[in-house]
Amino acid sequence: GAGVSQSPSNKVTEKGKDVELRCDPISGHTALYWYRQRLGQGLEFLIYFQGNSAPDKSGLPSDRFSAERTGESVSTLTIQRTQQEDSAVYLCASSLRGIQGKDSPLHFGNGTRLTVT
Amino acid sequence: KQEVTQIPAALSVPEGENLVLNCSFTDSAIYNLQWFRQDPGKGLTSLLLIQSSQREQTSGRLNASLDKSSGRSTLYIAASQPGDSATYLCAVRPQVYNTDKLIFGTGTRLQVFP
Numbered sequence: 001g002a003g004v005s006q007s008p009s010n011k012v013t014e015k016g017k018d019v020e021l022r023c024d025p026i027s028g029h030t031a032l033y034w035y036r037q038r039l040g041q042g043l044e045f046l047i048y049f050q051g052n053s054a055p056d057k058s059g060l061p062s063d064r065f066s067a068e069r070t071g072e073s074v075s076t077l078t079i080q081r082t083q084q085e086d087s088a089v090y091l092c093a094s095s096l097r098g099i100q101g102k103d104s105p106l107h108f109g110n111g112t113r114l115t116v117t
Numbered sequence: 118k119q120e121v122t123q124i125p126a127a128l129s130v131p132e133g134e135n136l137v138l139n140c141s142f143t144d145s146a147i148y149n150l151q152w153f154r155q156d157p158g159k160g161l162t163s164l165l166l167i168q169s170s171q172r173e174q175t176s177g178r179l180n181a182s183l184d185k186s187s188g189r190s191t192l193y194i195a196a197s198q199p200g201d202s203a204t205y206l207c208a209v210r211p212q213v214y215n216t217d218k219l220i221f222g223t224g225t226r227l228q229v230f231p
Contacts, residue, residue, distance in 0.1 A: 033218065041223065043206070045218045048217060056215065091161070097217065103149055105163035106151070108153075111160055
């Protein structure tokens with residue numbers, strides 16, 4: 001079956017421009033995550049969506065970052081007025097949410113590599 | 118604040134060796150721990166998920182153990198192969214209300230040479 005799909009795979013943008021990254025989760029997966037991975041570093045949590053509950057936005061680094069998800073479908077991550085330090089790979093993941101503590105594994109997309117020049 | 122550390126940061130071994138990768142976390146209040154592999158230019162692939170009530174999980178040549186009270190997990194790879202070359206990451210799901218976010222370590226980069 002289809003996995004998590006992210007687009008575009010690569011994005012080069014000029015400093016100060018806005019960018020929009022897209023994530024199509026696996027059908028039926030209620031949980032959706034965005035992470036950022038800077039070169040040579042670990043994954044940095046950005047935001048988490050679960051069904052129609054209020055998202056956990058605690059990882060968004062500044063108010064230039066925002067994300068939306070409609071129901072249990074596509075999500076978009078928007079970065080306004082991009083800066084060079086925003087350059088990274090942005091990874092999306094989805095999962096089924098089981099009974100409390102009985103999770104299923106996360107399924108990741110291949111990411112969007114963002115370069116801000 | 119939960120922190121996850123992985124040792125070693127990099128490892129290079131000849132084919133056929135048995136390996137142990139280490140993961141430690143500072144807060145034992147977790148729901149589960151997951152191990153992933155990441156190939157260059159790709160996303161992460163889930164390898165094993167250990168619930169907090171479990172001690173270990175096995176899949177093929179991989180075995181992961183969890184000692185929640187001491188904040189440690191190990192990933193054991195038997196009879197390593199060149200195809201095992203990748204970065205291995207562990208992640209914990211803290212017991213935090215109203216979020217299922219995972220906290221990741223920085224990974225161990227493994228190279229298995231023929």
